[in-house]
Amino acid sequence: MVVRDSRVLEFDADAIRDAVVRAGRKAPAPGGGAETIVRVDFSPDRQEIAVWYLAGGHQRSWVLTSEKICALLIAYCAAIRLPMPRWTVKRVSVVPDGVRMAMSHDVADSNAGTVKPMHPLTAQGRAVAWD
Numbered sequence: 001m002v003v004r005d006s007r008v009l010e011f012d013a014d015a016i017r018d019a020v021v022r023a024g025r026k027a028p029a030p031g032g033g034a035e036t037i038v039r040v041d042f043s044p045d046r047q048e049i050a051v052w053y054l055a056g057g058h059q060r061s062w063v064l065t066s067e068k069i070c071a072l073l074i075a076y077c078a079a080i081r082l083p084m085p086r087w088t089v090k091r092v093s094v095v096p097d098g099v100r101m102a103m104s105h106d107v108a109d110s111n112a113g114t115v116k117p118m119h120p121l122t123a124q125g126r127a128v129a130w131d
Contacts, residue, residue: 005088006104011073012097013040019076020051020062044094066092073101 011019017037038052038059049069050061064072070092077084084090088103 003107004104005085005107006102009073009077009082009101009103011076011099011101013042015076016040016049016051016072016099019072022076022079023072042094042096042098044096047094049094049099066094069094069099070101073099 017040020037036053036055038054041050041052041061043049047066048063050063052059052061054060070090073092074084074090084103085105088105091102093100093102
């Protein structure tokens with residue numbers, strides 16, 4: 001028996017902008033706040049995104065590959081307290097209007113039944129014991 005836990009998170013340009021701003025000094029992101037970011041371009045064919053920002057009166061770009069995108073989004077999810085189990089396999093894909101992060105985890109039958117509920121359940125008014 002295998003149970004697969006999977007979900008997909010979708011990030012638009014505003015979410016990417018917020019992720020870059022929140023990264024601050026933790027990532028090689030452009031300095032400054034959201035007002036310095038001019039636009040975010042998505043390149044599905046190259047699986048890259050380019051974050052365009054103002055620096056010294058000129059527009060510059062910061063190109064992120066799949067690995068950098070994944071690291072940025074994992075940090076962003078932690079910053080906004082979006083639950084993301086560590087043991088899940090994470091894959092990012094750049095789409096025309098954003099980035100999708102797919103996460104999945106297979107639970108083998110050896111792990112089945114090891115998680116106990118926090119609160120007792122009732123069935124037809126009777127308490128159900130989990131011991």
